[in-house]
Amino acid sequence: MSKLKLATVWLDGCSGCHMSFLDMDERLIALAELVDVVYSPIVDTKVFPDEVDIALVEGAVASVDDEKKIKKIRAHSKLLVAMGDCAVAGNVPSMRNPIGPEAILDRAYIENADVQRQIPCVVVPKLLRVVRPIHEFVKVDVFLPGCPPSADTFHAALTALVTGEPLDVPALTRFGA
Amino acid sequence: MSTSVDVKTLLIDGQEVSARSGQTILEVAKENDIYIPTLCHLDGLSDVGACRLCVVEIKGNNKLFPACVTSVFEGMEVTTVTERLQKHRLTILEMLFAERNHICSVCVANGHCELQTLGQEQGLTHVRLPYRNPELPVDASHERFTLDHNRCIMCTRCVRVCAEIEGAHVWDVMGRGIDSMIISDLHEEWGKSSCTRCGKCVQVCPTGALFDKSKIGSDHPKYPDFLPNLNLMREAQ
Numbered sequence A: 001m002s003k004l005k006l007a008t009v010w011l012d013g014c015s016g017c018h019m020s021f022l023d024m025d026e027r028l029i030a031l032a033e034l035v036d037v038v039y040s041p042i043v044d045t046k047v048f049p050d051e052v053d054i055a056l057v058e059g060a061v062a063s064v065d066d067e068k069k070i071k072k073i074r075a076h077s078k079l080l081v082a083m084g085d086c087a088v089a090g091n092v093p094s095m096r097n098p099i100g101p102e103a104i105l106d107r108a109y110i111e112n113a114d115v116q117r118q119i120p121c122v123v124v125p126k127l128l129r130v131v132r133p134i135h136e137f138v139k140v141d142v143f144l145p146g147c148p149p150s151a152d153t154f155h156a157a158l159t160a161l162v163t164g165e166p167l168d169v170p171a172l173t174r175f176g177a
Numbered sequence B: 001m002s003t004s005v006d007v008k009t010l011l012i013d014g015q016e017v018s019a020r021s022g023q024t025i026l027e028v029a030k031e032n033d034i035y036i037p038t039l040c041h042l043d044g045l046s047d048v049g050a051c052r053l054c055v056v057e058i059k060g061n062n063k064l065f066p067a068c069v070t071s072v073f074e075g076m077e078v079t080t081v082t083e084r085l086q087k088h089r090l091t092i093l094e095m096l097f098a099e100r101n102h103i104c105s106v107c108v109a110n111g112h113c114e115l116q117t118l119g120q121e122q123g124l125t126h127v128r129l130p131y132r133n134p135e136l137p138v139d140a141s142h143e144r145f146t147l148d149h150n151r152c153i154m155c156t157r158c159v160r161v162c163a164e165i166e167g168a169h170v171w172d173v174m175g176r177g178i179d180s181m182i183i184s185d186l187h188e189e190w191g192k193s194s195c196t197r198c199g200k201c202v203q204v205c206p207t208g209a210l211f212d213k214s215k216i217g218s219d220h221p222k223y224p225d226f227l228p229n230l231n232l233m234r235e236a237q
Helices: A016-022 A027-032 A064-076 A085-089 A092-096 A101-111 A151-163 B025-031 B083-099 B114-121 B157-166 B200-204 B226-236
Strands: A004-010 A035-039 A052-058 A061-063 A077-083 A127-132 A142-144 B007-012 B015-020 B055-058 B064-066 B077-079 B145-148 B171-174 B181-184 B210-212
Touching: A004 A016, A004 A064, A016 A052, A016 A151, A027 A035, A027 A151, A035 A052, A052 A064, A052 A085, A052 A151, A061 A064, A064 A077, A064 A127, A077 A085, A077 A151, A085 A092, A092 A101, A092 A127, A101 A127, A142 A151, B007 B025, B015 B025, B055 B083, B064 B083, B083 B114, B157 B171, B157 B200, B157 B226, B200 B210
Parallel strands: A004 A035, A004 A052, A052 A077, A077 A142, B007 B077
Antiparallel strands: A061 A127, B007 B015, B055 B064, B055 B077, B145 B210, B171 B181
């Protein structure tokens, strides 16, 4: 059996989901027998590959760049997994939604800055007005809530997805878990 | 024995049960260990049918009935689990999550929240409705407790416990529909209200909307079980 191609992506999140993924520890070795990690913050590939079997997406969609990325990921992935509360529900990044991006940028780069008071406008992508979960942009196949989902949740879910066994997500995790 | 009890016989999920006249479907189901999910209901308080999670089907009627405020009748046939009911319960939970700002991971009630637990129990993994993200105030004017409107689901347990059990009636509801808000006295700061500082509202609040300031993180279990006991003791007096 040829190995499945696994990608992991980091949008607007804290990387905690990736940390929890790595917390699978020695079980990662067994997982590596089944999948090739073809794209991830923890490997060196710079461009999202054309054909991915399973894409795990951490983080909400908060900028024009995130929006572009999630659409590309969807177009090139057979199975898209929303990994963690930010991807599933917006979570902490979405806490700015009631007050808007200007207020947040102002607080970070003007009010609380000691020197060089200016809001970045080049290179960094423009923020969207509201931060939204990824399923409001593209079709999501599997939702794995949790902040972050535990290593055991990752292991059980990935094992089920790779082997095609049934996956009972609410039995594993919940919002805020 | 001259006192006659008016006994009704009915079916709940195919199980034959007997009830006293005037009992609600929910009361009878509980007595017979038949589980119906609830959220605004709390043993020891009056029922208002606010959340609609306890909806059931009654044979011969196409409507859905909230079990907490529907009285039993002779020959009633109740079903508590159907695909249609599951669909409605899930949608209700999704609407509650989408209506205000429920950020479980940073909520003081994380791990002790009835909304969160019900979501998991009913198989909720994501909310299909767009989040409303309203801008809502937090009233931290009280020296011991905080009211965070972002987490409030308008179950009105606090209103009922304050009026019915504490007898203070500090809490009430202002506004209509989606703009409804819990207010203290005539919409004054909680800290300046006629609050007796008993804390019953905090203990019965199912989410992180009302919390004790001395609690941090997710270390805030609530103990609403005091209510039936308190009522029993009062009745005995």
